[in-house]
Amino acid sequence: MGEAALEPDVAAVFTDAAPTFTALDESMWDPISRATVLRAAPRFDERVLDACAGAGASALPTAELVGPGGLVDAVDRSEAMLATLRERAGAHVPWLRVHEADATTWPYTGYDLVQCVLGVFFFEDVSAGVEHLVQCARPGGRVALTVWADGAFEPLPELLASALPADDPRVPPLDEDDSPVMPGAGTAGGLAHWLAERGLVDVRAEAVPRHLDLAPEIAWALVVGTGMRAMLGDLDDETVEGVRERYLAAVAERDVASVDITTLIGIGRRPETSEAPEPGPEPESAAD
Secondary structure (H helix, E strand, C coil), rough: CCCCCCCCCHHHHHEEEEEEEHHHHHHHHHHHHHHHHHHHHHCCCCCEEEECCCCCCCCCHHHHHHCCCCEEEEHHHHHHHHHHHHHCCCCCCCCCCEEEEHHHHCCCCCCCEEEEECCCHHHCCCHHHHHHHHHHHEEEEEEEEEEEECCCCEEEHHEEEECCCCCCCCCCCCCCCCCCCCCCCCCHHHHHHHHHCCCCCCEEEEECCCCCEHHHHHHHHHHHCCHHHHHHHCCCCHHHHHHHHHHHHHHHHHCCCCEEEEEEEEEECCCCCCCCCCCCCCCCCCCC
């Protein structure tokens, strides 16, 4: 979720979060991913890299659109999330290939479309990671990136931090550097400029406004089913239950009835070059 205030083991966080992550599909992940796919416009027979694919909210509809003449490489570091994606895909879309791998070092290139929905915040170096994704596209290929807008989820991270046990060594320390990982990219115009700096041309970006009503079960699902889960560290179940009670009490006390989950979607092209590189080798199998 968004710009985490910690530096967690991302694969471990989302392995733990996988069961609850999918509980947010209908209310959050699916509509956000559909909005991205609509704008990225995967076409029949295209080759697509879906980076940070998770449980497949964007990879699955993309595979439907490219059809059997195309392919989708869905890449993520969490095997637990990919297991859900494989189960959902079944044997009906063999051109959707699932890989447990780090998108920032993915060695294959030549894609017509590279897309990443809400994943770049977890790159160790966001700028370098996005620049690598740009290089995975063919010259003239499209790159689509979805990120949270400024103010998304506030004030939930603050309320969760206040509910954590003080001085418990099992809770990872908060990062005192609160500077954004994508400086200036929290608005549509800012994201477009940021993507242009990463090497894209003909960039366009827009905000997709959305709010999420905060019933208690949703308020807690946003903790345990997103990157906020990293803030819980290695707390045992009993301690986590205490955190949940204090957090929900704080949400009620602040009268937080909904949260802003507005996203920004930016799309651009990798520039054409006079000497286009050859596409990289194909991954060996769909279940790597």
